[in-house]
Amino acid sequence: MSGESRTELLKWVNELLQLNYTKVEQLGSGAAYCQILDSVFLDLPMSRVNFNASKEYEYLNNFKVLQSAFQKHKIQKPIPVDRLTKCKFQDNLEFFQWIRKFWLENRDEAEYDPLSRRKATAPSASGTRRSTPSAVESRRAPSANGTASTVRQTSAKRVVSGTTSASSSSVMNSSRRVTSSSSNTSIQSSTLPKVRSSAVASSRSATRSTSTSEIARELESAKNDLNTLHLLNQDNEETIKALEIERNFYYNKLRSIEVVNETVYDMINNPNQQETPEEQTELLKAAVLRIHDLLYMLADGFEVPGQESDANYYDNQNLTADYSQTKSEAGQSVLENGNNMQIDMDIDADTF
Secondary structure, three states: OOOOOHHHHHHHHHHHHOOOOOOHHHHHHOHHHHHHHHHHHOOOOHHHOOOOOOOHHHHHHHHHHHHHHHHHOOOOOOOOHHHHOOOOHHHHHHHHHHHHHHHHHHOOOOOOOHHHHHHOOOHHHOOOOOOOHHHOOOOOOEOOOOOEOOOOOOOOOOOOOOOOHHHHHHHHHHHHHHHHHHHHHHHHHHHHHHHHHHHHHHHHHHHHHHHHHHHHHHHHHHHHHHHHHHHHHHHHHHHHHHHHHHHHHHHHHHHHHHHHHHHHHHHHHOOOOOOOHHHHHHHHHHHHHHHHHHHOOOOOOOOOOOOOOHHHHHHHOOOOHHHHHOOOHHHHHHHHHHHOOOOOOOOOHHHO
8 A cells, every 4th residue: 555645644644543633643652553453453552552652762652652552563574663752654554554554464354443443541431332241252463474364253143132131140240340440440530640650750850961961072172172182282382483483583684694695796797997817816715705604603592512613613513624724804804794683684886
């Protein structure tokens, strides 16, 4: 019957159980599934089925009744409780179509009163479908594929006896049994809500405490992550500042070397006729020394580990003696003046 539309399925279940369902999702409470199965077997404890269920734990109680019935009648169809209780359309539609097919294959033609079954507290209180031991109904066990074939054999038709002494005594005995059964079930029904309410309250408190502890752990973990990110951010900011200082330092150094180089370039291409070749040579030597000085000049406050002075630094670099001998009086003057200058200061071309 998978070809039936949801409108036809809802119409069928509303007529069968005298309900007023408007959506397939409403079957997710499990109550209608229980009574559909009860209309086939007539042995489900309908007093435990809650048609007004609105909470998930109430849905689960209904599905427990349904699962017990499946086990009792050896129905092999698995019940996807976790999906059905979410009240999703597709999941409930598939199970609804299956239980409709099961009902068609196993129902009988006897009338079924859904209202009296929902109000019934015990099987003996329902006289709609079962009357006397002479009208025993035998049902076939379901087959392995989840369907059950029902064979009901009635050994005798219902007989309405006259007003005899035997029938009157039978009626008296039945009424006593009904009264006793009603009193017992009323006591059980008055005690059962207290037990259920206490169980629900303890379950809610346990869930609440578990949820609070989980939130506290997540909050602590988030704080630790935030502190770690804050420290990483500080390290990154310090690294960026150091890189900016280093960038400016080398830029200014290259700019100063560029100024010296331009001065030497002009001196070579446009030599001063008033200077002797010896003076020009000395100026070139001074320019070379200045460029070398700029290359190895350090930033303020920075010291090379294990080096006491620039002279020691040059010695450690194994500079040749020829380089030392090229230092003239003029070149030495330019070198000393250059050491006192800021790195980003422009060099006067007339110095050379």
